[in-house]
Amino acid sequence: MPIGSKRNKQRTMKSIRSWIILLINSLVILVVVILSIFSYKEFKNALDERVILQLTSIKRLKRIQLEAFLKTEVGTFLSENHAIIEDEIIDPYTQYSDKVDIECLKNKLNSLPNEQVLTDLSSCSTDGNVLIAMVKKVKNEIRKIEFLKTDAIQEILMERTGMGESGETYLVGPDYRLRSVSRFFPDIAPGQILAKTIGAEQALAGVDGFGVFNDYRGIPVYSSYHKLDIPYFDWAILSEMDVEEVTTPLLKMRNKLILISILVLLFALTFSFFITVVLTKPLLKMRFFLNNMTRGNYDFKIVNTYPTKEINEMFVALEKLQKSIREAIQFSSEIGNMNMKAKYELSGEGDLLGKSLMLMQEKLKEYENAENLSRLMAKKSLIEGQENERKRLSKDLHDGLGPLLTSLKLMVQTSDLPLSDKKKINLVVDGTIDEIRRMTYNLMPTVLVDFGVGKALASFIDVIKKSSGIEIVYEDATKGNTGKWNIDLDICIFRVCQELINNSLKHSGANKITISLTEFSDKLSFYYLDNGKGFDQDSVKYGSGLRNIRERIEIFNGYLHIKSDEDGTEVEVEIPIKDE
Structure with missing residues (x-):
C-alpha cells in the first residue's frame, strides 16, 4: 500500500476517534443534564405530592374530629332541652353584655331559625376571642343559649404529628378572620388576625382542594383546605406547611446532582478514549463483511x-x-x-x-x-x-x-x-x-327426483340384484326428500354409486357389496365396500369412471378415499351439506 494511502487511513482513524469522543461526551452531557433536570423535577413533584397528601390527611383527620366534637356538643345540648320550661324566655343581651357587642348579637340571634342550632358569634366578640354558642329559639324568642368552650377545639388543632417545624392547622370564619389561636401569634386574639388567603376564599366558597400560595403571614406555604360540614356554621379548616421547610431536602438533592454530574462527565471523558479503541477495530471488520454483501456475496462465515x-x-x-x-x-x-x-x-x-x-x-x-x-x-x-x-x-x-x-x-x-x-x-x-x-x-330415474337419493339407490340396487344375482347390503340413513341438499347432490351420489357398482360387476368379480348412506347435520357420508379382487392404485390407469367420480366429488368440495387390495375395494365419500 502506498505511503500516502496509509497516511490518509491514519487521518481517517483519528477522525473517527475524535468523532466518537465528541459524540459520546456530548451525549453523556445531554443525558446527564436531562436526567438531572428530570430527577430534580420528579423529586420535587413527588415531594409536593407527598406534602400535599400528608397535609390533606391531617386536615381530613382534624376536620372529622372537629365535626364529631361539634356534633356531639350539639347532641348533648339537644338532649338537655327537655328541662327547658316552654314559656321561659331569657335575656342573652344582658347576661353576656361583657363578652359581645349587643347590637351585633341581636342581629345574629334574630337571623337564626326557630330551632336548636350551633352558631358562630365570634364576629360579635369585643375582645376578638372565638365565641361558639348553642341556641334554642322558639317563636322568635331565645329560650336557651349556651357558649361552647373552645379549649377542646384548640387542642385538636394544635396536635403536631406530621406537621414538621412550620406546620399549622387553623380555622377561618366567614369574615376571613381566624377562629383558632395562631401558633405563630399566640398572644394575638384570633379575631384580630385577617386570613383572606386563596385557600380560605376557596374553602368558604365550598371548593375543597390544595395548592401553594401565601398564608396570612405573607409566607409561601403548601396548603390543603376544606369547609366544615356543620349546618349554619360557615367555617373553613386549613392545614399548611412552609415552602422553605419542605424544599430544604430538594436543595440538598440539587447540590448532590451537580456533584454527581461533574463526576459522571469526568468518567465519561476517560471512558470515551477507551471505547474508541474497542469500537474502531470491529467496525472496520464489519465494513469488510458489508462490502461483500453489497457485491452479492453471502457465502462467507462471520467470525x-x-x-x-x-x-x-x-x-x-x-x-x-x-x-x-x-x-x-x-x-x-x-x-x-x-x-x-x-x-x-x-x-x-x-x-x-x-x-x-x-x-x-x-x-x-x-x-x-x-x-x-x-x-x-x-x-x-x-x-x-x-x-x-x-x-x-x-x-x-x-x-x-x-x-x-x-x-x-x-x-x-x-x-x-x-x-x-x-x-x-x-x-x-x-x-x-x-x-x-x-x-x-x-x-x-324418476324416484331420484321425487324421493331423493336414498330411495333412488334402494330401487336401483333392487334392479341390480335381480339382474345380476349379486348380494348387495344397503343401509339408508337419510331423511328422503326432506334433506337439506338439492337435486344436484342427489344426482352426484347416485352416479358415484352407479359407477362403483358397474366397476364391481365388470372388473372385481365380487359376490357381495355393502353400501351405506348416512345423513349428518353438516355432511352426507357414503360408504362402499366389495369383496372383489381389488386393484393396484399405484399402477392402475384411472379410466373415465373413476375420473368422473373424483370430478363429481371435487365439484361439491367433498372428501374421497379409495382403498383397494386383494381383499376388495373400499370407498369413503363425505360431502358437506349447505342449507338450501
Missing part, C-alpha cells in the same frame, strides 16, 4: 472474537441479516419454481423483502386457486350439461316411444292376426318397453 457484549450483538445481528437474505433468496427461488407450499419466516416487522415475497406468493396462490375454480366450474358445467341431456333423453324415451309402443300393443291385440303371431309381436313389444324403461331409469 467474531471480540469479548464485548455489544459488539458481539452487532455481529450476531449481521449474521441474522445474512441468514435472512439467504432465506429470502431461497424462498424467491421456490416461488419462481411455482412451489406454493414453500414456507418463509419473517425476521421481524421490518422485513419488507420477506413481506413482499410472501405477498407475491399469496397472489400466485390466488391465481392458482382462481384457475382451479375456473377448471372446476368448467367440469361442473360439463357434468350439468350431461345430466340435462340425460334428463332430456329420458323424457323423450318415456313420453315419445313409450306411448307409441303401448299403442302398438293395443293395435296388435285388436288386429285380425293369428293368436300365435299376436303373442310373438306382444313379446317383442313388451321386451322393447322393458328395455326403454331400463334405459330411462339409467338416464334419470
Whole structure:
C-alpha cells in the first residue's frame, strides 16, 4: 500500500476517534443534564405530592374530629332541652353584655331559625376571642343559649404529628378572620388576625382542594383546605406547611446532582478514549463483511472474537441479516419454481423483502386457486350439461316411444292376426318397453327426483340384484326428500354409486357389496365396500369412471378415499351439506 494511502487511513482513524469522543461526551452531557433536570423535577413533584397528601390527611383527620366534637356538643345540648320550661324566655343581651357587642348579637340571634342550632358569634366578640354558642329559639324568642368552650377545639388543632417545624392547622370564619389561636401569634386574639388567603376564599366558597400560595403571614406555604360540614356554621379548616421547610431536602438533592454530574462527565471523558479503541477495530471488520454483501456475496462465515457484549450483538445481528437474505433468496427461488407450499419466516416487522415475497406468493396462490375454480366450474358445467341431456333423453324415451309402443300393443291385440303371431309381436313389444324403461331409469330415474337419493339407490340396487344375482347390503340413513341438499347432490351420489357398482360387476368379480348412506347435520357420508379382487392404485390407469367420480366429488368440495387390495375395494365419500 502506498505511503500516502496509509497516511490518509491514519487521518481517517483519528477522525473517527475524535468523532466518537465528541459524540459520546456530548451525549453523556445531554443525558446527564436531562436526567438531572428530570430527577430534580420528579423529586420535587413527588415531594409536593407527598406534602400535599400528608397535609390533606391531617386536615381530613382534624376536620372529622372537629365535626364529631361539634356534633356531639350539639347532641348533648339537644338532649338537655327537655328541662327547658316552654314559656321561659331569657335575656342573652344582658347576661353576656361583657363578652359581645349587643347590637351585633341581636342581629345574629334574630337571623337564626326557630330551632336548636350551633352558631358562630365570634364576629360579635369585643375582645376578638372565638365565641361558639348553642341556641334554642322558639317563636322568635331565645329560650336557651349556651357558649361552647373552645379549649377542646384548640387542642385538636394544635396536635403536631406530621406537621414538621412550620406546620399549622387553623380555622377561618366567614369574615376571613381566624377562629383558632395562631401558633405563630399566640398572644394575638384570633379575631384580630385577617386570613383572606386563596385557600380560605376557596374553602368558604365550598371548593375543597390544595395548592401553594401565601398564608396570612405573607409566607409561601403548601396548603390543603376544606369547609366544615356543620349546618349554619360557615367555617373553613386549613392545614399548611412552609415552602422553605419542605424544599430544604430538594436543595440538598440539587447540590448532590451537580456533584454527581461533574463526576459522571469526568468518567465519561476517560471512558470515551477507551471505547474508541474497542469500537474502531470491529467496525472496520464489519465494513469488510458489508462490502461483500453489497457485491452479492453471502457465502462467507462471520467470525467474531471480540469479548464485548455489544459488539458481539452487532455481529450476531449481521449474521441474522445474512441468514435472512439467504432465506429470502431461497424462498424467491421456490416461488419462481411455482412451489406454493414453500414456507418463509419473517425476521421481524421490518422485513419488507420477506413481506413482499410472501405477498407475491399469496397472489400466485390466488391465481392458482382462481384457475382451479375456473377448471372446476368448467367440469361442473360439463357434468350439468350431461345430466340435462340425460334428463332430456329420458323424457323423450318415456313420453315419445313409450306411448307409441303401448299403442302398438293395443293395435296388435285388436288386429285380425293369428293368436300365435299376436303373442310373438306382444313379446317383442313388451321386451322393447322393458328395455326403454331400463334405459330411462339409467338416464334419470324418476324416484331420484321425487324421493331423493336414498330411495333412488334402494330401487336401483333392487334392479341390480335381480339382474345380476349379486348380494348387495344397503343401509339408508337419510331423511328422503326432506334433506337439506338439492337435486344436484342427489344426482352426484347416485352416479358415484352407479359407477362403483358397474366397476364391481365388470372388473372385481365380487359376490357381495355393502353400501351405506348416512345423513349428518353438516355432511352426507357414503360408504362402499366389495369383496372383489381389488386393484393396484399405484399402477392402475384411472379410466373415465373413476375420473368422473373424483370430478363429481371435487365439484361439491367433498372428501374421497379409495382403498383397494386383494381383499376388495373400499370407498369413503363425505360431502358437506349447505342449507338450501
